[in-house]
Amino acid sequence: MAERLDDRDLERTLSDIGTRLGGTKRDLWPAVRTRIAERRARPWWSRLSIERGALAPVAATLAVILVAALLLTPRVADALGNLLNLTGVQIYRVPQTPTARPTAPALTFAGQRVATAAEASRIAGFTVRTPAALGDPSAIYVETAPVRVTIVYASVKGIPTSPQAGVSAIVVEFKGTLETQIMAKAIGPGTTLDAVPLGGGVAYYLAGQPHQFFFRDPAGTMQPETLRLAGNTLLWEDGALTYRLEAQVSLEEAVRIASSLR
Amino acid sequence: MEGRPAEDAVLVERAQHGDTEAYGELVRRYQALATRTAYVITGLSAEAEDAAQDGFAKAYFALSRFRTGAPFRPWLLRIVANEAKNRRKAAGRRATVDLSVAEDRPSGDTALSPEEAALASERRTFVLGALGRLREEDRLVIAYRYFMQLSEAEMADALGCARGTVKSRLSRALARLREIAGSEVSADG
Numbered sequence: 065m066a067e068r069l070d071d072r073d074l075e076r077t078l079s080d081i082g083t084r085l086g087g088t089k090r091d092l093w094p095a096v097r098t099r100i101a102e103r104r105a106r107p108w109w110s111r112l113s114i115e116r117g118a119l120a121p122v123a124a125t126l127a128v129i130l131v132a133a134l135l136l137t138p139r140v141a142d143a144l145g146n147l148l149n150l151t152g153v154q155i156y157r158v159p160q161t162p163t164a165r166p167t168a169p170a171l172t173f174a175g176q177r178v179a180t181a182a183e184a185s186r187i188a189g190f191t192v193r194t195p196a197a198l199g200d201p202s203a204i205y206v207e208t209a210p211v212r213v214t215i216v217y218a219s220v221k222g223i224p225t226s227p228q229a230g231v232s233a234i235v236v237e238f239k240g241t242l243e244t245q246i247m248a249k250a251i252g253p254g255t256t257l258d259a260v261p262l263g264g265g266v267a268y269y270l271a272g273q274p275h276q277f278f279f280r281d282p283a284g285t286m287q288p289e290t291l292r293l294a295g296n297t298l299l300w301e302d303g304a305l306t307y308r309l310e311a312q313v314s315l316e317e318a319v320r321i322a323s324s325l326r
Numbered sequence: 327m328e329g330r331p332a333e334d335a336v337l338v339e340r341a342q343h344g345d346t347e348a349y350g351e352l353v354r355r356y357q358a359l360a361t362r363t364a365y366v367i368t369g370l371s372a373e374a375e376d377a378a379q380d381g382f383a384k385a386y387f388a389l390s391r392f393r394t395g396a397p398f399r400p401w402l403l404r405i406v407a408n409e410a411k412n413r414r415k416a417a418g419r420r421a422t423v424d425l426s427v428a429e430d431r432p433s434g435d436t437a438l439s440p441e442e443a444a445l446a447s448e449r450r451t452f453v454l455g456a457l458g459r460l461r462e463e464d465r466l467v468i469a470y471r472y473f474m475q476l477s478e479a480e481m482a483d484a485l486g487c488a489r490g491t492v493k494s495r496l497s498r499a500l501a502r503l504r505e506i507a508g509s510e511v512s513a514d515g
Contacts (some may be wrong), residue, residue, distance in 0.1 A: 069449065069507060074500070075472070077449045081457075082473035084450075085362050088375050092357040092382065093350040099383040100346070263344030264389050303390075323344070 101261070173214050173234075175207035184213050190239065190305060197324035198233055212238040217311075224312045226295055233311035233321075239282045240306045258315055262322055267300035269315045298322055334398040342389050349389075353382050356399060359474055360406045366469040367410035367462060377413050381406030400476065400483030407466060407484070414462075456506040464499035471496055 069077065178184045184192040187206045192213050194201055202218035213236070219225065220232040258269040282304070295312035300322060307325070309318055334355075340348035360381060365374035385405045392401060438446060457465055463485075470476045470484055481496075482489040 069453070069504075071500075071504075073449065074453065074504065074507070077446070077453045078468060078472035080446060081450055081454060082469075082475070085365065085473055088357055088361040088378070090375075091354060092361075092375070092379055093353045095379050096353050096382040096386075097346065097350065099379055100386050103383055103387065264342045265387070 173203070173205045173216060175205035175212070175214065178204050178206055180204070181215075184215075188213050188237075190237075192237060193325040195235060195309070195321045195324045196326050197321045198235075202231070210238065212236060220311075226310075226312065233309065233313075236308045236310075237305055239304055260315060260319055262298075262300050262319055263302070265300065265302075267298050267319065267322060269296065269298050269318060271296040271315070335395065338389065338392060338398050339394075341386070342392070349386055352398065352402075356402055357382075359399070360402065362473055363403050363406050363466075363469065364410035366465055366473065367407060368414050369458070373413060373417075374410065377410040378406055381409040384409065397480060397483060400480040403470075403474075403476075403484040404486060411462065452507065453503075456503055459506050460499065460503055463495075464502055467492075467495050467499045468503065 176187070178187065181192045181194050181201075181204060184204045184206050187208065188211050190211075192204070192215075194215055198217045198220050201215045203216040205214045205216070206212075207214075215235040215237070216231050217223075217233040217235075218231050223232040225232055258271075259266050260269055261267075295310055296314075296318060298309045298315075298318040298321075300307050302325075307322065309322055311318065311321070313321065334352065337348045337352050341352065357378065360378040361371075361374050364377040364381070365371060368374050368377060381402070385402050388405065392398070457468070460468070467481065467485060470481045476484060478492045479489055481492045485492070485495070487495065
């Protein structure tokens with residue numbers, strides 16, 4: 065190339081190159097869909113490794129949670145086994161799980177009982193949704209400090225009644241996110257964890273023994289949560305809200321119920 | 327344009343609510359642009375496609391953080407470009423723009439005489455060689471403007487810079503390209 069390109073020739077040549085860089089002609093969607101499914105199926109900790117470099121603040125938070133866990137559940141802390149580090153989530157694996165809330169009289173839930181989801185929404189300050197797959201709720205309770213809505217299903221066909229609370233299923237909705245907040249969860253050897261696709265994101269399915277977990281509320285405060293039923297639990301988030309379904313149902317059924325939120 | 331923003335917004339919203347096929351439509355709409363972007367960084371076609379696929383998958387999981395009403399295209403390209411940069415860094419090498427990719431594809435311009443076509447081909451070879459010697463950031467800003475025809479606002483989003491600095495970045499990148507091309511002319515001469 066012995067001649068010098070003027071600005072016009074340079075720009076024209078660049079545009080010419082652009083028209084020839086066609087990009088792929090292959091349909092990438094099947095491959096992308098597979099990669100999405102693979103990422104969803106990965107265990108939490110392996111997906112976390114992608115952003116491990118950005119986890120210094122989480123490590124600091126982990127220390128806070130560890131201390132809090134010691135204060136909140138000393139027996140659990142004493143028995144702390146291996147520590148797993150997850151995306152925005154810390155899991156303490158312990159030899160023994162904390163027991164669920166002591167056998168409570170049937171249908172005793174905290175908060176104000178309201179008649180409809182609309183009324184619950186008004187008090188809670190967010191839109192309360194109910195899963196159509198469970199039918200009409202038996203009762204809805206709204207707590208205000210912190211804000212938490214508990215929707216109770218006393219008897220649902222095909223779902224056994226929990227001996228702990230005397231109901232088939234409960235759905236709890238509260239502010240706080242699993243992705244950006246920190247949650248700690250004590251799980252025992254009898255509990256399994258699965259990450260499953262739900263809507264555009266991921267839900268976490270905990271099956272086996274009763275369990276307890278911690279999450280950070282919108283104010284940044286760590287809150288302990290005890291699961292009410294000795295059943296399986298699906299945790300997921302949508303926007304600023306976290307949802308949890310507790311019912312003695314399979315993973316597939318839990319996802320089906322969660323997908324029916326209206 | 328490879329898609330109208332209004333349609334993108336509808337597809338993004340559907341994808342955010344769990345409609346994976348809506349996301350599939352976005353992938354098909356922008357797969358050429360995404361692989362082109364990754365290619366400008368990696369310089370290898372196969373690696374570019376791989377980076378684009380991973381970029382699409384990452385973008386899918388980031389949809390919940392996508393700002394409603396924002397343009398999807400530059401947001402996606404930024405994710406894909408980062409993915410391509412990470413791959414190139416991991417491989418520990420400079421990108422080399424593979425000439426054959428640009429040369430093998432017809433541009434649709436049949437109005438050139440054989441002599442003009444030969445000259446145009448020679449210029450492409452020359453400019454691609456100079457592009458390969460540019461810094462990655464310069465190559466990317468030129469690619470967004472001339473290879474992807476992004477608007478200034480889209481370029482700002484895709485590059486993660488203020489809109490006001492796009493022009494100056496492009497201008498500096500072109501100046502450096504001319505400088506490299508000029509030195510090659512001198513060497514040839």
